[in-house]
Structure formats: structure tokens, C-alpha cells
Amino acid sequence: MIIPDIIIAVDGFSSTGKSTFAKMVAKEFSFLYLDSGAMYRGVTLYALENGMIDSEGKIDEKSLKACIDSLDLHFRNIDGATKTFLGDRCIEGEIRTLAVSSHVSPVSAIPFVRNYVDDRLHRFSEGGRVIMDGRDIGTTVFPDAELKIFMTADTQVRAQRRYDEMVAKGETPSFEDVLKNLQERDYIDSHREVSPLSRAEDAYVMDNTEMTMHEELVWITGLIQGKFGILE
Numbered sequence: 001m002i003i004p005d006i007i008i009a010v011d012g013f014s015s016t017g018k019s020t021f022a023k024m025v026a027k028e029f030s031f032l033y034l035d036s037g038a039m040y041r042g043v044t045l046y047a048l049e050n051g052m053i054d055s056e057g058k059i060d061e062k063s064l065k066a067c068i069d070s071l072d073l074h075f076r077n078i079d080g081a082t083k084t085f086l087g088d089r090c091i092e093g094e095i096r097t098l099a100v101s102s103h104v105s106p107v108s109a110i111p112f113v114r115n116y117v118d119d120r121l122h123r124f125s126e127g128g129r130v131i132m133d134g135r136d137i138g139t140t141v142f143p144d145a146e147l148k149i150f151m152t153a154d155t156q157v158r159a160q161r162r163y164d165e166m167v168a169k170g171e172t173p174s175f176e177d178v179l180k181n182l183q184e185r186d187y188i189d190s191h192r193e194v195s196p197l198s199r200a201e202d203a204y205v206m207d208n209t210e211m212t213m214h215e216e217l218v219w220i221t222g223l224i225q226g227k228f229g230i231l232e
Contacts, residue, residue: 001221001230003029004146005128009138012151013197014185015158017208018133021151021216023082026131028217029224034075034124036134036141038084039117040108041095042073046086053103061110068116075124098166098173102181105188108135114194135189138200147227148203149220157209158182 008031010022019035026033043064047053052060072087083092094100107113118141121132125142134141138148159179166173189197199205204223208216224230 001029001225003031003224003230004228006146006228007125007128007142008131008147008149009142009145009200009203010131010133010149010151011135011138011197011199011203012133012149013153013158014182014189015162016151016153017161017216018151020213021208021220022131022133024213024217025220026082027080028221031129031131032125033082034121034130034132035082035084036117036121036132036137037104038075038092038095039073039120040113041100041104042084042086042091043068043071043113043116044100044104044107045091045095046071046073047107048099048103053107057103057106059103059106059110061112064110065112068112071116073120093169096165096169098171098177098181101185105185105192109188109192109194111194135197136195138203139198140195143200147224148200149223150199150203150205152205152207153209155179155182155186 008025010018012018019037022035023033025031047059047064052064074085075082076085083090084095085091121141124130125132138145138150156179159175159182162182163173163175163178166178206216206219211219
């Protein structure tokens with residue numbers, strides 16, 4: 001199936017599988033995949049490692065603002081997979097820990113952090129044929145994206161997915177902590193002053209609570225064919 005050079009924006013709640021879905025679509029249709037959430041997680045990791053977030057979660061915004069423009073966060077294609085780098089260091093594993101997850105929402109709510117990430121995403125996506133996921137891609141970052149998708153799923157199901165993912169990586173979280181973190185992130189993301197999580201009016205909703213990856217691929221294939229009049 002030949003798809004035109006478009007931008008596909010995938011938004012939705014945490015742990016709905018946005019990144020996994022976007023990566024699958026990128027591989028299936030030869031799109032460049034960009035993970036906006038990884039950018040915010042990268043900034044959060046940097047802030048944590050450099051003492052800009054204290055034990056109570058308070059962020060030293062002045063120090064972070066002073067250095068963020070020189071922060072070299074970028075993506076590299078490693079063996080066909082998009083990996084997040086901070087300078088020459090691959091941080092893909094480190095940004096997925098519960099420690100980073102617990103602080104990423106307040107960090108991502110800071111206006112200058114959002115401006116930094118938005119700017120880099122626009123640079124990476126020049127020329128189109130890009131799919132990216134996040135919380136405000138279709139509403140703020142790329143409001144003119146040719147195709148917008150909003151993903152959602154049952155909260156308990158999302159927490160179980162996140163818990164299983166962390167256990168598979170060798171971590172030992174409690175399900176209750178993962179669920180609490182998810183609920184807190186949902187609230188912060190939906191109520192932040194700058195670019196709150198919301199569905200774009202022209203976004204297609206996909207509730208994948210009971211969907212398999214294959215069913216998600218069939219769903220997006222049918223959507224693309226119908227929207228762009230593509231016949232195989």
C-alpha cells in the first residue's frame with residue numbers, strides 16, 4: 001500500500017501502547033517514528049541526574065532553563081529501531097524507569113520544556129512521512145497533521161501493561177504503585193495549564209482495551225485506505 005508523505009499524530013493516555021503502535025505503523029508503512037514522550041523523559045532524567053529535582057519532587061526550573069537549549073537530546077536508528085540519546089549516550093532503558101515516570105508529568109508541564117521538545121520535533125519531522133506519539137501532538141505540536149489518532153484503554157488494563165513491561169525488564173515494582181503513578185499522571189496531563197491532554201476534534205478514537213496488535217494494524221490500515229482513498 002503506497003501512502004502519501006503525511007504526518008500521523010498519535011495522542012492518548014499513558015500506557016495505552018502509543019509508542020508500540022506508532023513503531024508498528026512506522027515499520028509497516030516505512031515512516032520515520034518519533035517518540036515525543038522519550039524527549040520529555042530525557043529532560044526529566046537529565047534533571048534528576050543533575051540535582052534539579054529534590055527528594056520532594058520540587059523542580060529547580062531556573063537551573064533547568066539555563067541549560068536546556070544546549071541539551072543534546074536526539075534519536076538514532078539502531079538496527080531498525082529508534083533509540084533515544086543524550087549526547088553519545090543511549091538512555092532508552094533509563095528513561096523508562098519508575099523514578100523517571102514519577103516526575104515526567106510535572107517536568108513536561110513546564111512551558112520552556114514544551115517549547116524545547118516541540119522545536120526539536122519540528123526539526124526532526126521536516127519533509128513529512130513521520131508518525132509520532134505523545135499527549136498533544138495533534139492539538140498543539142502538529143494541529144495540521146493529515147491523520148490524528150487518540151488512544152485510550154481501561155485504567156486497570158493500562159496499569160497491568162505497564163507493570164508487566166517493568167517486570168520483564170527486571171524491575172520489582174508493586175502493582176499498586178504503578179496504578180497510583182498512572183492515575184496521577186492522567187490527572188496532571190489532563191489538567192496542566194499548558195497543552196493539556198485532550199482529543200483533537202478531528203482525531204479518530206481507538207480504544208484498545210481488548211485489541212491485539214494485529215487488530216490495531218488492521219484498524220489503522222482500513223482507516224488510512226478509507227481516509228486517503230487508497231486501493232491496494
